[in-house]
Amino acid sequence: MSNNLKRQKRERVRPGYLARHEERAAYLFLSPWLIGLLVFWIGPMVASIVVSMTDWYIISDPVWVGLANYKEMFTKDRQFVNSLLVTLKYTAMSLPIYLSGGLGLSLLLNLKLPGMNIFRTILFVPSVLSGVAVAILWVSLLNPDVGAVNYVLRELGVANPPRWLGSPTWAIPSMVIVGLCGVGGGAIIYLSGLQNIPPQLYEAAKVDGAGPWQRFRYVTWPMLTPTMLYVLLTSLIGAFQVFDVAYILGGTQGGVGGSLRFYLLYLWQQAFRNGRMGYASALAWVLVVMAAVIILVLFRTSSRWVYYETDPEKA
Amino acid sequence: MHMKTSTRANVFEIPKESQAVRKRKSILRRIPGWVVSYLALAGLSSFILLPIGWLLAAALKPDFVPIFTQPPEWWPTSYWHWENFVRVMTNETIPMARYIANTFTIVLGNMVGTVLSCSVVAYAFARLRFRGSSFLFNVLIITMLIPWQALMVPQFLMFFKFGWYGTYLPLIVPSFGGSPFFIFLIRQYMRTIPKELEDAARVDGLNYWQTFFYIILPLSLPAITVCLVFVFLGSWSDLLGPLLYLDTNSKFTVAIGLANMATRSGNSLWNLLMAGNLISIIPMVITYFLLQKQLIGGIASVGLKG
Numbered sequence: 012m013s014n015n016l017k018r019q020k021r022e023r024v025r026p027g028y029l030a031r032h033e034e035r036a037a038y039l040f041l042s043p044w045l046i047g048l049l050v051f052w053i054g055p056m057v058a059s060i061v062v063s064m065t066d067w068y069i070i071s072d073p074v075w076v077g078l079a080n081y082k083e084m085f086t087k088d089r090q091f092v093n094s095l096l097v098t099l100k101y102t103a104m105s106l107p108i109y110l111s112g113g114l115g116l117s118l119l120l121n122l123k124l125p126g127m128n129i130f131r132t133i134l135f136v137p138s139v140l141s142g143v144a145v146a147i148l149w150v151s152l153l154n155p156d157v158g159a160v161n162y163v164l165r166e167l168g169v170a171n172p173p174r175w176l177g178s179p180t181w182a183i184p185s186m187v188i189v190g191l192c193g194v195g196g197g198a199i200i201y202l203s204g205l206q207n208i209p210p211q212l213y214e215a216a217k218v219d220g221a222g223p224w225q226r227f228r229y230v231t232w233p234m235l236t237p238t239m240l241y242v243l244l245t246s247l248i249g250a251f252q253v254f255d256v257a258y259i260l261g262g263t264q265g266g267v268g269g270s271l272r273f274y275l276l277y278l279w280q281q282a283f284r285n286g287r288m289g290y291a292s293a294l295a296w297v298l299v300v301m302a303a304v305i306i307l308v309l310f311r312t313s314s315r316w317v318y319y320e321t322d323p324e325k326a
Numbered sequence: 327m328h329m330k331t332s333t334r335a336n337v338f339e340i341p342k343e344s345q346a347v348r349k350r351k352s353i354l355r356r357i358p359g360w361v362v363s364y365l366a367l368a369g370l371s372s373f374i375l376l377p378i379g380w381l382l383a384a385a386l387k388p389d390f391v392p393i394f395t396q397p398p399e400w401w402p403t404s405y406w407h408w409e410n411f412v413r414v415m416t417n418e419t420i421p422m423a424r425y426i427a428n429t430f431t432i433v434l435g436n437m438v439g440t441v442l443s444c445s446v447v448a449y450a451f452a453r454l455r456f457r458g459s460s461f462l463f464n465v466l467i468i469t470m471l472i473p474w475q476a477l478m479v480p481q482f483l484m485f486f487k488f489g490w491y492g493t494y495l496p497l498i499v500p501s502f503g504g505s506p507f508f509i510f511l512i513r514q515y516m517r518t519i520p521k522e523l524e525d526a527a528r529v530d531g532l533n534y535w536q537t538f539f540y541i542i543l544p545l546s547l548p549a550i551t552v553c554l555v556f557v558f559l560g561s562w563s564d565l566l567g568p569l570l571y572l573d574t575n576s577k578f579t580v581a582i583g584l585a586n587m588a589t590r591s592g593n594s595l596w597n598l599l600m601a602g603n604l605i606s607i608i609p610m611v612i613t614y615f616l617l618q619k620q621l622i623g624g625i626a627s628v629g630l631k632g
Binding site for chain 1: 360363364366367370371373374375377378380381384392393394396397398400442443446447449450451454455456457459462465466469471472473475476477478479480481482483484486500502503504509533534535538559562563565566569570581584585588589596599600603606607610611613614615618621622623625626
């Protein structure tokens, strides 16, 4: 008995010929990624820690400044604070709309009605369109004086429709409207989540006398929470990646009075307009830390509201 | 959980009405819901279709007719200048034909890089046993969550030192290192392929490479197709990459060419810009219609397994 255990142990420590063979093959298969990881991820990451502690204008030599870049960011740089606020405001405004809109749309598209495929096709089209194309179209539609949106609003009796991109207060709502046609993309994810809910659950609930609201509240909602977690995670991190649409709607300067200077746009400005590579690297590190915090907080709190079905076969 | 007990008795009651009457009644009761649903769907669809109609109308207008009219034209009615599409292709300020060719170069490079790297790496993660596999897989997941834009400054500095600024290399070469997202996607798919197939191949004397190439790769084509479509859509519409690395108009991609024209003040050729914009979405729309099922399945599976 003990001999047997010993042998097993030794086998695990020193893999046999076949296992070693397999391992060698595995690392060969992995090599493109491992090289890519080293060259395009780990190398730049380490380098950017160093760069973030320097003053480096692309044409001149870097000068070591220690933590001065970070200090400047948190104490003096009002544009940094502003870009954070813009990003935050956009998230706070768009997230509830996109989350509930995507969910509502998917519930609608999940109905078994004739012609539903046509609606699905139409509503999913924008999820493949580029941000640039959609934004160029909407810049024209949102023109405050002659644009189509304000024409419709005036026809509806709004005497002084918003100035949209021309006004600092309406710039972010404009972004939200432009993003709205992409709600279909979120709906696709929810829809597949909905279609993965076993129909027996609804039947059982019906037999138990649950009405439509109760069926939603006690069956659909808990079964969809894992999907919600995913969508929430990607849209929160996505807010720090907003670039294309803001660039087209607000131009290189980030909109009227910096109203569309999103975090990434500001990073880009600092690096490639002002040439401050060191400062931009510091901004990038703050971005990584914020993304990490978001991910950690979401996963830590997810156990309170995300429902994971225990697999009866495994249990 | 009161619903579980309250009305259970009702199930056993004998229905008083006949089946036909009940069915008719339930259909009648559903009609208002249907009307509301269809109205909502039609409203949402028009939110997407009307702007596209407006885009077409604007693209077909001659040079000196304003594209902004009151009321707006939601569909081309009076002007049908199809030659605008030809003009924008060869226009000097936005040479769309040139942009399209440039973009396809980058897209193709990325597709080749992704297939070559991601499928191979995914196989190792899906099937092979090696020390450090779970550690490396965690690294993969972490890199999937880090926004790549956080690394754009050091990457730029690196490529700049390589002398790659102003070329397509920085936009293509990284794809040969594999993208964590696509590796993950293909790996998930490969895990669903029955292991017996592989064992049989091994018994027949195929080595790991042959097993991968002749057995696993052909079977994974659906997942690889989805990845290729994502790569196509992603690099076709990428703005930030070309914005960082390309500096001359003759090398621009569709996205940056259009973006430049749209953000330049004093642009007078709105009709051509809109024609170019319309052309730029055609490849995406065609892809969407050809591969709708795979694409939607792909987006969906990403959400479920992520």
